[in-house]
Amino acid sequence: MYASRRRDQSSSARAEARRITALEDLLLAWYEREGRDLPWRRTRDPYAILVSEVMLQQTQVERVVPRYERWLARWPTAAALAEARAAEVIVEWQGLGYNRRALALHRAARHVAERGWPDDLSGLPGVGPYTAAALRCFAFGEDVLPRDVNVQRVERRTRHDFTSHAGQALMDLGATVCLARVPRCGSCPLATACPSRGTRDEPRRKQTPFHGSFRQRRAELLRLVASRPQPVETLEASVVEALGRDGLVVVADGKVRLPGHDE
Numbered sequence: 497m498y499a500s501r502r503r504d505q506s507s508s509a510r511a512e513a514r515r516i517t518a519l520e521d522l523l524l525a526w527y528e529r530e531g532r533d534l535p536w537r538r539t540r541d542p543y544a545i546l547v548s549e550v551m552l553q554q555t556q557v558e559r560v561v562p563r564y565e566r567w568l569a570r571w572p573t574a575a576a577l578a579e580a581r582a583a584e585v586i587v588e589w590q591g592l593g594y595n596r597r598a599l600a601l602h603r604a605a606r607h608v609a610e611r612g613w614p615d616d617l618s619g620l621p622g623v624g625p626y627t628a629a630a631l632r633c634f635a636f637g638e639d640v641l642p643r644d645v646n647v648q649r650v651e652r653r654t655r656h657d658f659t660s661h662a663g664q665a666l667m668d669l670g671a672t673v674c675l676a677r678v679p680r681c682g683s684c685p686l687a688t689a690c691p692s693r694g695t696r697d698e699p700r701r702k703q704t705p706f707h708g709s710f711r712q713r714r715a716e717l718l719r720l721v722a723s724r725p726q727p728v729e730t731l732e733a734s735v736v737e738a739l740g741r742d743g744l745v746v747v748a749d750g751k752v753r754l755p756g757h758d759e
């Protein structure tokens with residue numbers, strides 16, 4: 497009885513291993529055919545990958561691609577970015593949103609230019625656990641799977657832990673097929689083995705609208721100041737204060753300007 501149960505268990509473990517291998521194989525074969533050709537996937541340069549990851553943190557892929565290419569054409573290395581003035585970096589970032597990321601990337605480049613890449617990548621400004629894992633996997637070739645929300649969703653729905661080889665494929669599947677609200681199970685390469693096939697997640701709370709928000713007023717004020725320094729009394733004080741706290745503007749001689757911006 498015990499022996500037969502053990503036999504059953506080991507054959508079900510073998511079946512599970514086959515399912516697991518088959519699942520990742522299906523995903524990788526799909527990625528081979530359907531994977532998006534993105535410029536940061538053609539390099540292992542950690543600086544270029546850091547730029548892409550920081551841009552992608554809160555901005556959509558389609559908007560990031562041309563900005564990433566322009567950024568690397570202007571500052572192709574961490575040393576080149578380290579030499580730029582903060583004001584130039586903020587102006588170049590305009591339109592990508594969440595401008596603090598630009599300053600963090602600038603500080604990270606200065607750190608790398610002066611001291612090289614640290615062992616603990618999450619010690620770099622603007623680099624959290626996910627971005628550190630992405631750098632370790634895509635730039636340094638370590639066996640670490642970076643789990644962004646897309647990857648987490650696919651793993652949760654398939655109830656499967658993928659390996660680091662599947663990182664880019666999982667991101668594409670989560671972004672184009674296994675969507676958060678309505679997954680496209682009908683065109684999913686994992687549909688035959690996915691226990692969540694045909695189900696939907698509960699709708700999440702709606703994001704607060706950008707229009708009219710404090711975030712929008714911050715973005716507009718920064719855009720205005722980036723075009724030229726502005727008299728402080730003409731601007732909304734709480735917005736100036738918030739941008740000043742983040743190091744995105746400075747107030748001097750009654751004017752609000754970008755840091756290091758000379759007039």
Ligand code: SF4
Pocket residue numbers: 650653654673674675679680681684685686687690691692693694695
């Ligand atoms: S079958 Fe549906 S739920 Fe499962 S991974 Fe594919 S798209 Fe997601």
